[in-house]
Amino acid sequence: MARALKHYGPFPGFPQPENRRAPHFESLARSIVFQQLAGAAARAIWQRVIALTAGARLAAPARFLALPEDQLRGAGLSRNKVASLLDLAQRAHDGSLGLRRAALLEDDEIIERLVTVRGIGPWTAQMFLMFKLGRLNVMPSTDLGVQEGARELYQLDQRPTPGELTERAEAWAPLCSVAAWTLWRVKDGDNEGEW
Numbered sequence: 001m002a003r004a005l006k007h008y009g010p011f012p013g014f015p016q017p018e019n020r021r022a023p024h025f026e027s028l029a030r031s032i033v034f035q036q037l038a039g040a041a042a043r044a045i046w047q048r049v050i051a052l053t054a055g056a057r058l059a060a061p062a063r064f065l066a067l068p069e070d071q072l073r074g075a076g077l078s079r080n081k082v083a084s085l086l087d088l089a090q091r092a093h094d095g096s097l098g099l100r101r102a103a104l105l106e107d108d109e110i111i112e113r114l115v116t117v118r119g120i121g122p123w124t125a126q127m128f129l130m131f132k133l134g135r136l137n138v139m140p141s142t143d144l145g146v147q148e149g150a151r152e153l154y155q156l157d158q159r160p161t162p163g164e165l166t167e168r169a170e171a172w173a174p175l176c177s178v179a180a181w182t183l184w185r186v187k188d189g190d191n192e193g194e195w
Helices: 001-010 019-021 024-034 039-051 060-065 069-074 081-092 098-103 108-116 120-131 144-151 161-173 176-188
Strands: none
Touching: 001 176, 024 039, 024 081, 024 098, 024 120, 060 081, 069 081, 081 120, 108 120, 144 161, 144 176, 161 176
16 A cells, blocks of 8 residues: 555545535535436536526525426436435435534444435445545445455455455554545556556
């Protein structure tokens, strides 16, 4: 890991400036829209959803809830994603998610709250912790890119299981997010066998 960190240079830090400005509701909604879609298709749908509301950002939860479902479907969202976005908007609007206090909550508590929303699982909650809240000790052990990066970095015959990766990550605490970023770089790079 030390060699990979040295090779890829300084950790850029999370959240990136573009993610700092977005409200928590918008960040989570974007995650739902982007799930299981290719980047270009997801970006196009996301832009059409934003265009349904006034301004350059997604509408606040109360205004989002007022959008007709057929308009959301017309933007390219599946029925499941519409249901997920409306569930998120309702919970954000009524305060049951506690998004305004998210920065004050422990990681496990945030995950526990977020996974109650339709369409948000542990992985999406972990990405929110890392890329929106800037939490440094998150290990998304079910992420295939992180697993593949670990396979390449440690020259394993197969990807480590989530349990094996979690166990290995104990050595990286309290900077597991930095390790995950590094493993994504390894996976995306052309350095197989270099380590």
